[in-house]
Amino acid sequence: MEAVLTNLSITPFLVMDVMEKANALAAQGRSVIHLEVGEPDFDTPACVRAAAARAMAEGKTHYTHSLGVPELREAICEHYLTTYGVRGIDPEQILVTAGSSPALLIAMACLAGTGDEIVLTDPYYACYPNFIRVLGASPRFVPTGGGDRFQLDPQKVARARNASTKALVINSPANPTGVCLDEDHLRGLCSLGLPIISDEIYHGLVYTGEQHTILEYTDDAVVINGFSKAYAMTGWRLGWAVFPKGLVRTAQKIQQNLMICAPSLAQWAGIAALTEADPEVKRMKRVFAQRRLVMLREMAAHGLNVEVEPDGAFYVLVNMAHVTGDSYRLAMDILDNTGVGVTPGIDFGPGSERYIRFSYANSEANIREGVSRVAGYVGSL
Template sequence: MAKRAARRLASVERSATVALLDRVQQLRAQGRSLVDLSRGEPDFVTPQEITEAAVAALRSGRTHYSPSRGLPELREAIAAKLLADNDVVVSAADGVLVTPSAKHALYAAFTSLLDPGDEVVIPSPGWVSYAAMVSLAGATPVPALLDPATGFRITEAVIEAAVTPGTRILLVNSPNNPTGRMLDAAELEAVLTVARRHDLVVISDEIYEHIRYDGHPHLSPAAYLRENTLTVNGFSKGYAMTGWRLGYLAGPADLVAAARKVQEHSVSCAATFTQIAGTTALEDSQPAVEEMVSAYTARRALLVEGLNFLPGVTCAAPEGSFYAFPDISGTGVPDGSEFAEWMLDDAGVVMTPGPAFGAGGRTHVRLSFAASEQELTDALERMDKALRSR
């Protein structure tokens, strides 16, 4: 057979972040001393009460299939959380789909809503898997290039310029990975205006919602455009549960039902005992989340101050998430991919190249401060030495 893979995979690269993790593991196996600031997961242990809830569930025999849409108690907890925290009204019965990760919630949404020829507008820079997922669904990702000079602000003009008659979905992510930006009221209004004008479905990825700084409010599009918005969220980032693989999709019953078909014929359901743990997370673990955010706040200050001290590097303080996204265009190595490669080879500091997040990140790199203060200090010292010896 000459053809071994589907043609739609031709435009899909490997996940840049997963590939980088593989390379880090290979280099460490070879004895390289590395400081890894590419991590996309909290470095904290899952809060104890969540783990204990899962262990109790396992010991009591909760090891079988759950309903495909999710356990009723978790769907009720999710609906209550959305109403209390986000002013978003959804039906626990048919407006919530519990998924094995927020990533799968996104994949199920794209797969269930998109046909060949459809387009999805994705603000750029944006998370590395958005465009790939759209392509895997047989549709076309269209970047809306955000301007670094404005702090990557979303404007009506930028989004409108990317919309065509084939546009079906407008994607937003706040707090944003990789920029750390959060939607403000004017940006949200721009999103809502364009979505209403063209009758678009808005998919709002809110996975970093709990990690915010300086009192920045979290704005959910579904609170203002309920009938056309799907909200994606989960437990990985806020509750340090990346390995548990638990997320959810919430919104209008007909759109959630479509995504449920994808889930039923792919993964069936999320693991039952993780759903029980997720219910505990929503109901009992907010103090632990606040402790983690307090630690992130101190690390953010250390990293941003240190980056702005480096020659040729400028970095705005992120408003949310645990990423800094510095501009390295003044270093003499203005391409983020080349800069990241240089820092890995010469300084032993692992960071994610900005271009991995789309054309909007060309002159940037992403550094995670889900790392100890000692690791952050070590990384900054290594980068400073490399930059000043160039």
């Protein structure tokens, strides 16, 4: 039997290759430090776990409304008001999903199909082009670079756009750069009149400057967010999208057919996350902020080249152009020689082929030790 999907040239998620190899080395007794992973190392806040346990005991184990439990959708609307001052979002515009990943897929499916194009930055979050290809559409890349702080230039998007272009995906703070799009760029991108899919999954984890949702500037956007990162809930699979009123029924039909609804227990836990977990979420953010400083300090002390300091998320992109044109080989060599897992830049597109991504979702001690090992190895090349 042959998988037809291979015809769509779905690329592997290389960070998983690194992680699986790192785990295999650890199983052989090697000292391994994971600086490749893109997930918080914290447990989910206790109040969230308790809410899920209560929901379980109360038998809230059935299918929910396909858009999501109404109380959760109301809490999400309230979140936009209290966090960004954005009023007037209707709970009927919220689609609760099994993580932000299906929300991205559904948003793209609402906007593009066979033969269409969606504009992405390069570097980009590794999975975006694959979502687009599954839909029979094509990604059109617009390069961003360290010289312009990885800001996406609206003029470049305007030039890249053609009759087949149906949407633009932005991600702020971004994976893998950690950089936030500034207000001028956000406004400029909104002025293009192109539907925007704004992946805001790292909101709540911004350490320098302000975070802005795209909904502060336009209604013609689908916002993607979720609980995986800021709430340390990766395994719960809970996310959401805010759709413009004209699109939500289409999104709902896709969800009804493909997923039915998001997991019920996770949804009840999500209400507690939004309404009770704020002190714990702020504490985790403070820890990440401190780790960011530790990682940047250690990298500077060891001569690793961080072109652009990240504003948020938990990643630092390091330029390794002086030692490699092949980031996958380098990441595997670093792992073999130092026991430190790092992510090859090529996972995020040709624009970051000469970079390695480090994650600071690990303890300060491991960050110090990991950076020191990698710098020692790279220095020896």
